[in-house]
Amino acid sequence: MTIDMSQFYEVFFDEAEELLAEAERLLLGINLDSPDDEELNAIFRAAHSIKGGAATFGFMDMTEITHVLENLLDKIRKHEMALTAEHVDAFLSAKDVLKMELDGHRLATDVDQDQVADVKVVLKSLSEAGGVVIKPVAVAQAPAPVAAPVVEEKKPEVVTAPADGLNRFNIALPEISEKDANNLQEELGLLGDAVSTKQANGRFVIALTTDSTQDDIISICSFVLDPDDLVITLASDTPTIVPEHIVESALEVESGTEKTESKSKVAIEEEVGYGLFSVDGKDDVEEGYGFFAPFKPHADAAVVQLVGDDTVPSAEVIASENAHAEVHVAAASMSTSAKADSVEKKATPARRESDKAPAANAETSSIRVGIEKVDQLINLVGELVITQAMIEQRISMLDPVEHEPLINSVGQLTRNTRDLQESVMSIRMMPMDFVFSRFPRMVRDLAAKLGKKVEFVTVGAATELDKGLIERIVDPLTHLVRNSVDHGIELPEKRKAAGKGEAGVLTLSAAHKGGSIVIEVTDDGAGLNREKLLAKAQSNGLAVSENMTDTEVFQLIFAPGFSTAEVVTDVSGRGVGMDVVKRNISAMGGVVEIRSALGYGTTISIALPLTLAILDGMSVSLGKSIYVIPLNLIVETLQPRAEDIKTVTGEGRMVHVRGEYLPIIALHSLFNQHTDITDPTEGVLVLLEADGKKSALFVDRLVGQQQVVIKSLETNYRKVPGVSGATIMGDGCVALILDVAALIQMGQATNYLTGAPPFSNYTSNNIKSSNA
Amino acid sequence: MAKTILAVDDSGSLRQMVAFSLKAAGYDVVQAVDGQDGLNKAKEKTVDLVLTDQNMPIMDGLTLIKNLRALGSYKSVPILMLTTESSDEMKAKGKAAGANGWLVKPFDPKRLIEVVQKVIGS
Numbered sequence: 001m002t003i004d005m006s007q008f009y010e011v012f013f014d015e016a017e018e019l020l021a022e023a024e025r026l027l028l029g030i031n032l033d034s035p036d037d038e039e040l041n042a043i044f045r046a047a048h049s050i051k052g053g054a055a056t057f058g059f060m061d062m063t064e065i066t067h068v069l070e071n072l073l074d075k076i077r078k079h080e081m082a083l084t085a086e087h088v089d090a091f092l093s094a095k096d097v098l099k100m101e102l103d104g105h106r107l108a109t110d111v112d113q114d115q116v117a118d119v120k121v122v123l124k125s126l127s128e129a130g131g132v133v134i135k136p137v138a139v140a141q142a143p144a145p146v147a148a149p150v151v152e153e154k155k156p157e158v159v160t161a162p163a164d165g166l167n168r169f170n171i172a173l174p175e176i177s178e179k180d181a182n183n184l185q186e187e188l189g190l191l192g193d194a195v196s197t198k199q200a201n202g203r204f205v206i207a208l209t210t211d212s213t214q215d216d217i218i219s220i221c222s223f224v225l226d227p228d229d230l231v232i233t234l235a236s237d238t239p240t241i242v243p244e245h246i247v248e249s250a251l252e253v254e255s256g257t258e259k260t261e262s263k264s265k266v267a268i269e270e271e272v273g274y275g276l277f278s279v280d281g282k283d284d285v286e287e288g289y290g291f292f293a294p295f296k297p298h299a300d301a302a303v304v305q306l307v308g309d310d311t312v313p314s315a316e317v318i319a320s321e322n323a324h325a326e327v328h329v330a331a332a333s334m335s336t337s338a339k340a341d342s343v344e345k346k347a348t349p350a351r352r353e354s355d356k357a358p359a360a361n362a363e364t365s366s367i368r369v370g371i372e373k374v375d376q377l378i379n380l381v382g383e384l385v386i387t388q389a390m391i392e393q394r395i396s397m398l399d400p401v402e403h404e405p406l407i408n409s410v411g412q413l414t415r416n417t418r419d420l421q422e423s424v425m426s427i428r429m430m431p432m433d434f435v436f437s438r439f440p441r442m443v444r445d446l447a448a449k450l451g452k453k454v455e456f457v458t459v460g461a462a463t464e465l466d467k468g469l470i471e472r473i474v475d476p477l478t479h480l481v482r483n484s485v486d487h488g489i490e491l492p493e494k495r496k497a498a499g500k501g502e503a504g505v506l507t508l509s510a511a512h513k514g515g516s517i518v519i520e521v522t523d524d525g526a527g528l529n530r531e532k533l534l535a536k537a538q539s540n541g542l543a544v545s546e547n548m549t550d551t552e553v554f555q556l557i558f559a560p561g562f563s564t565a566e567v568v569t570d571v572s573g574r575g576v577g578m579d580v581v582k583r584n585i586s587a588m589g590g591v592v593e594i595r596s597a598l599g600y601g602t603t604i605s606i607a608l609p610l611t612l613a614i615l616d617g618m619s620v621s622l623g624k625s626i627y628v629i630p631l632n633l634i635v636e637t638l639q640p641r642a643e644d645i646k647t648v649t650g651e652g653r654m655v656h657v658r659g660e661y662l663p664i665i666a667l668h669s670l671f672n673q674h675t676d677i678t679d680p681t682e683g684v685l686v687l688l689e690a691d692g693k694k695s696a697l698f699v700d701r702l703v704g705q706q707q708v709v710i711k712s713l714e715t716n717y718r719k720v721p722g723v724s725g726a727t728i729m730g731d732g733c734v735a736l737i738l739d740v741a742a743l744i745q746m747g748q749a750t751n752y753l754t755g756a757p758p759f760s761n762y763t764s765n766n767i768k769s770s771n772a
Numbered sequence: 773m774a775k776t777i778l779a780v781d782d783s784g785s786l787r788q789m790v791a792f793s794l795k796a797a798g799y800d801v802v803q804a805v806d807g808q809d810g811l812n813k814a815k816e817k818t819v820d821l822v823l824t825d826q827n828m829p830i831m832d833g834l835t836l837i838k839n840l841r842a843l844g845s846y847k848s849v850p851i852l853m854l855t856t857e858s859s860d861e862m863k864a865k866g867k868a869a870g871a872n873g874w875l876v877k878p879f880d881p882k883r884l885i886e887v888v889q890k891v892i893g894s
C-alpha cells in the first residue's frame with residue numbers, strides 16, 4: 001500500500017505558517033530580562049512541531065533550520081543559556097527564512113540561498129556560544145546530563161562523570177567529499193580536539209574530545225550534511241569502536257554479539273527509532289521503533305523475530321513484568337544514576353495546565369475548504385438574489401388583495417434570501433488581525449534600522465473584512481505604515497526638542513462605519529507641511545494654487561513621482577508608491593483621505609466596502625438606460641435652479657452649490673447616449689466626491705437605492721472607461737455601474753457639454769479608470 | 773470489527789497523516805489534539821491501541837499515558853509513543869509511564885502500519 005503524502009502538504013503548510021506567525025508574535029513580545037517560561041516553551045514547541053512535520057513530509061531544508069533552532073531554544077528554555085537580543089534577532093530571521101522555504105515548497109517562489117546561509121551561520125555561531133551558561137551550577141552539570149541520556153551504558157557513572165569532564169565522540173560521516181570532511185573537522189575543532197581519519201570504505205570518521213554535547217555536534221554537522229546520515233558514538237575510555245559497522249548496518253550491530261559497542265552506541269534520534277520490549281526482557285528494537293517489556297505481540301500479528309538486546313537491568317525487568325503501575329518503581333530504582341537526575345530535571349518544568357492551544361482547539365470545530373468552493377457559493381447566492389428581485393418586481397404588479405398569500409410568501413423569501421446572503425458573505429470574512437499581525441515585526445525592524453523609537457498600537461483587529469480585500473489591502477497598508485515610520489515619526493532627539501515623548505506612537509485601527517470598513521494609519525509625528533508640499537508640487541510641474549484646500553494639498557502626495565522626503569532612504573521616499581497605494585485602493589472601491597496637523601501627526605484613512613461582491617448603489621436613469629452609482633461616493637443630489645448654472649470659458653458649465661462651483665459632467669454626452677433631457681434644470685445633479693475632487697453628474701432621474709450584485713464587465717465583455725462593472729436589475733435588464741473616480745477625471749479632461757472631443761477618442765490608456 | 777486506534781498529536785498535519793494511513797489500512801481512528809483531549813476521548817470509548825505524541829500543549833504524552841494506565845479499562849491496552857526524541861532517557865520515561873513502545877518521528881506511513889499490525893494485528 002502506498003500513501004500519497006502530498007495530500008497532507010497543504011495542512012502542513014497552513015499549520016507551519018500559523019506556528020511561525022505565533023512564534024514571531026511571542027518573540028516580539030518577549031521580555032529579555034525575564035523571559036516567560038511558558039512563552040519560551042510555546043516557541044520551542046512551534047519549532048519542534050514544524051521540525052516534526054517537515055521531516056515527515058520530506059522538507060529537509062526546513063528540518064535543518066528548525067533542528068538547530070530547536071536545540072538553541074531547548075537550552076534557553078532550560079536556562080542553560082541566557083536569552084539575548086541577538087537570539088531574538090536570529091530567531092526572527094530564522095522565522096523569515098523558514099517562511100521563505102515554506103513558500104518555496106508551497107508556491108514555488110524563489111528561495112534566497114544566501115539568506116538561508118546567513119541564518120545558518122548566525123544560528124551556528126550562537127550554538128557554538130553554547131558554553132555561555134548563566135548559572136554556575138549548570139556549568140558543572142551541563143555536559144553530563146545532556147550527554148548521558150543518549151548513551152545506553154551499563155556503568156553510567158563512567159560516562160556521566162568523566163574525570164576531566166570531557167567526552168570522546170566518534171562521529172561517522174556519510175559519504176562526503178574530502179573537502180567537506182576537512183571543513184567539518186575544522187568546525188568541530190572549535191568544540192575541542194578533533195581528529196579525522198579516512199576509513200577503508202572511503203568514509204571519514206572524526207574523533208572529537210570535547211566538553212560539548214552531542215546536540216552541539218549535530219548542530220554543526222547539520223550545516224554540511226543531513227543529520228540522518230550521521231552516526232555519533234560516545235567512546236568509553238579507549239576509542240576501540242569501529243563506527244563504520246554501525247553506519248553499514250545499525251541492525252546488525254544491534255543483534256550481533258558486540259554488546260559493548262551497541263551499548264555505547266549513540267545514534268541520533270532518526271537513526272534508531274522504534275522498539276518493542278519483549279516478554280523475556282529482551283527489547284525488540286528495530287530501526288525506528290521499539291516495544292517495551294512486557295510486550296506481547298498480538299495473537300493476530302504475524303510472528304516476528306524479536307531482536308534481542310538485553311540491556312535492561314534484571315531488577316527492572318522483574319518490576320516491569322508486574323502491573324504497569326509498578327513500572328514507576330522500576331524507574332525509581334534507576335534514579336540512582338545521574339541519568340535519572342536529568343530525567344527529573346527535564347520532566348518538571350516543561351508542562352503546565354494553563355497553556356492554551358487556540359489553534360488546535362479551533363481546528364476541531366472548523367473545517368478547511370477551498371476558496372473556490374466558497375466563491376461558487378457566493379456566486380450562486382448572487383444569482384439567487386437577482387432572481388428573487390425579479391420575482392419581487394413581478395409580484396408588485398399583481399393585485400395585492402387577490403394574491404395576498406403569494407405576496408406574503410415572497411416577503412418571506414426576500415427575508416430568507418437576505419439572511420442567506422449575509423451568512424454566505426460572512427464565510428469570506430476574515431479579521432483584520434490577519435493583516436495587522438504582520439506589522440509589529442515590520443515596525444520593530446524599521447524603527448531599529450532608522451534609529452527611531454516607535455510604539456505600535458493596533459485597534460479593532462477583530463473587525464472583519466472580505467478575504468479578497470484583506471489580501472489586497474496588505475501592500476498599500478505596508479507602504480503607509482512604512483511611510484509613517486520613515487517620514488512621519490521623527491528621531492528621538494527631534495521629538496524631545498519638540499516636547500514630545502521620545503517614542504512615537506503609530507496606531508493602526510480598523511472599524512466598521514456604515515456599510516464600509518475604515519482603516520486608519522495614525523502617527524504622532526511631524527505632520528504634513530503644506531508649504532513644502534506646494535513647493536514640491538510646483539517644481540514637479542503639477543498645477544497648484546494658493547487657494548487649494550488642505551485636503552486638496554494633501555492629496556498631492558498621491559501624484560505619481562511625488563516625494564517630499566529630502567533624503568531618499570532605502571526604506572521609502574523613492575516617490576513610487578503613494579500613487580500606487582491610491583490606485584490599489586481605488587481599484588478596491590475604496591477612498592483614501594488624509595488628515596494632518598503640522599507638528600502633531602498625520603492620519604491616513606482608508607474607507608473600503610465590506611465586500612467586493614455587493615454594492616450599495618443609487619440607480620439613476622438616462623434615456624432608456626439605468627446606471628448604478630456607488631452610494632458611498634454620493635455627497636448629495638439636487639435639482640439646480642437656472643441661476644445656479646454658470647458657464648465658465650474653457651471650463652464648461654458649473655453649478656453653484658453652497659458657495660462652491662462644481663463642474664457639471666453630463667452623462668449623456670460623456671456616454672454619447674440620447675435623452676430628451678439636456679438642460680440640467682430639468683434633470684438631476686448627483687454630487688460625487690472621489691480622490692478629494694468633487695463634480696456634479698447630470699442625469700435624467702433618480703430611480704432608487706438598492707443593493708446590487710457586481711458582475712465583472714471585463715470578464716464578460718471588455719473594460720469600458722468610466723464603468724467599473726455591471727449588474728442585473730430586478731426586471732432582468734443589465735445596468736452599468738459607474739466608476740466615479742474615472743468619471744470625474746474624464747469630466748475634468750474635457751467638457752462634454754460644450755461639445756469638445758467626443759467620448760470615442762478616449763481609450764483606457766489616458767483615463768485612470770479602475771475596474772472591480 | 774475493525775480495531776479502533778486513538779491518535780493523539782497537536783500537529784494537525786501529522787495527526788491527519790497518521791489517521792489517513794491507519795484508515796487506509798482498515799482501522800478505525802479517533803483523533804485528539806492534546807493529552808487532555810486524548811484522555812477524554814479514551815474515556816468515551818475504550819480503544820484497542822493508543823498512539824500519542826510526547827510534546828503537546830495542555831497535557832503531554834507521558835502524562836496522558838500515566839493517566840490512561842490509572843484507568844481500569846486501560847491497564848492492558850497497548851500504548852505507543854510517537855516522538856522525535858528517541859534518547860534512552862525518553863525511552864526510560866516512556867517505559868516508566870507505562871508505554872509499550874515507541875516510534876520515532878519522522879516515520880513513513882508504511883512503517884507505522886507495520887508497527888501497528890505487529891502490536892494489534894490487522
